Amino acid sequence: MLRKPYFITFLSVALVIIALLVFNFLKNDQVRRSNPYKSLLGVNGVETKVVNISGCMPTPDVAGIKRGATVRFSNTDGQTHALFFGQANFEVPPHGFLDVAFNFYRAAGPRKYDCDSKKDVGIISVFSFVSSSTPNLIDY
Secondary structure, eight states, X not given: OTHHHHHHHXXXXXXXXXXXXXXXXXXXXXXXXXXXXXXXXXXXXXXXXXXXXXXXXXXXXXXXXXXXXXEEEEEOSSSOEEEEETTEEEEXXXXXXXXXXXXXXXXXXXXXXXXXXXXXXXXXXXXXXXXXXXXXXXXX
8 A cells, every 4th residue: 555655756756857858858959949050069168259268278168159250268377378270379468368350261160279288178169150350360
């Protein structure tokens, strides 16, 4: 006789978990449909205009931007950091920032970058187009 209440409780909990999973799936599907470029950002990707590169550990590590948009690389530590994007490289001063416009002529998608001697520390994921003019323009 004691088994029936446990079974009903188990069944109720299982149904709630299934309902939450279905709700979460549908919610994520709506987010994917509202931002068709979300797949380019990956799991850790964030659409942003600011990347903190202190300690050569970028936050976010995958930054989603529109082609031609300007990204501010901020540095809150006490060392200058050199960023390398293919053949282009820039220095971000200690406790300073650098604004860089990304105008990639290849297809949209992720581009890895290096910081100081560390390889592939972050990814800039480029999608769509925004016109921009800035002295630090990267065609990569």
